[in-house]
Amino acid sequence: MEYTVNKLARISGVSGRTLRYYDQIGLLKPARINSSGYRIYGQKEVDLLQQILFYRELEVSLEDIMELIHQPGFNQKEALENHYEQLKQKRARLDTIMATVEKTIASIEGGVSMEDNEKFEGFKEKLIEDNEKKYGKEIREKYGEETINESNAKLRGMSQEDYDAMTLLGDEIMMLLEKAYETGDPGSEESQKLAAKHKEWLMYSWPNYSKEAHAGLAEMYVADERFTAYYDKVVKGGTKFLRDAIIIYLGME
Amino acid sequence: MEYTVNKLARISGVSGRTLRYYDQIGLLKPARINSSGYRIYGQKEVDLLQQILFYRELEVSLEDIMELIHQPGFNQKEALENHYEQLKQKRARLDTIMATVEKTIASIEGGVSMEDNEKFEGFKEKLIEDNEKKYGKEIREKYGEETINESNAKLRGMSQEDYDAMTLLGDEIMMLLEKAYETGDPGSEESQKLAAKHKEWLMYSWPNYSKEAHAGLAEMYVADERFTAYYDKVVKGGTKFLRDAIIIYLGME
């Protein structure tokens, strides 16, 4: 099937202007332009628009969507499976907000008292989601940049799967650091999970792991400003916090 | 409890800038300004912010939120109950989109074919929602304007409840007209429901209802351009469509 702008607009629920804008910024170009300058969209464009709308539903910026779908390694099925998980999260957030509404009603009616921070449950979760989105982008950017590193790693004899697992772990550590830092306690459960992950991560790149070397590295992190800058990027004071968590994890002092 | 900007920001999940902006536009003013010019928020402001965020979650514009919560007749509990219903709808939309994702995955995997318009189910529902939001605003504006009419109606001996029910019905008819029109068939289920509602509505204001008079009114709608303009505002050709639906409903020709 072939569509002109407004026909595609009608079946998809977006406006004609939106489609022209997407053309303008290069997000979704028509299959061809006919003799009188009309935009003509084909099957491929319909499917791409669907993908775009899924991402938009998840509040991904058009710029990010562009990077994502135009990547050479873009896997449609994988993306869809990802959408599903994200949508599930979004629905869970809605459920939390609905529960908050119910509780607020109850507090008005029955005098059930409510703490101030309880009143915003569900809204705060959005912050966390947004953060993960931010990291999501960083991960993608890194995957782009690190294609070089990737081949280096391969050369060093690491299997592709191991390498993937390692970079994934690295990103996970950054997220964990932020969450752990919020607890304010390097001995907290989150913080110890962070330290454990850090050990796991190290074991990928180090030939022989030892507690002493791990602790030494942690101290080095704090001393060397290149590392400080790296880990403090996520939260300021993050490097010191990570060191403290590791020291406690290793049971050293 | 009293909060400065960023403290309130932290418990609510919005940014400090957002709170300053809300102050600037008059949406949420701090309880007071202390001696050094700091904004201080109290209990009332916390609760109001919660309400604002509920509305924002439903994508109501700040301008509309302002009108709503600063209305003298604003009923918090009623608003919350409304929020709940709307959130439920939003969740239903998410469910539809999730189903679309699943179906799309299946169509990739198993060759289950999918029509183009099926690919956008859930997205189109948003259009309808947006429309209802638009009408929601119109209804509110009307409720403002029609305070005069309201007292007129009272004078004519109508009870408050009857009047409320009638205006509500009037708005419902407008929404129904739009949906019915989309079916393209004045004999469709939706269209007949529309006609029935219209009868119901008439019976409020008319002392004696008769089929003949109803049919006559329908014809009058088409003839009188004041009515045409009124009903065509929702969809063009709406007046004629309504007339046709009524004629079929009454079993006349």
Added chain:
DNA sequence: CCTTGACCTTTACGTTGCGTAAAGGTTTAT
């Protein structure tokens, strides 16, 4: 006491994702 760092303030310019004319060419229907 004084300084440092974490707060707070205002002012002001930038951004995203379109909506909405305006001014005009094209296609379809009657």
Added chain:
DNA sequence: ATAAACCTTTACGCAACGTAAAGGTCAAGG
């Protein structure tokens, strides 16, 4: 053939903040 319903580009407008910049205020520690 003439209107109605499409399409085009250009361009200005807007909401809801984000993000400096430049500067006052407050609590804690040396």
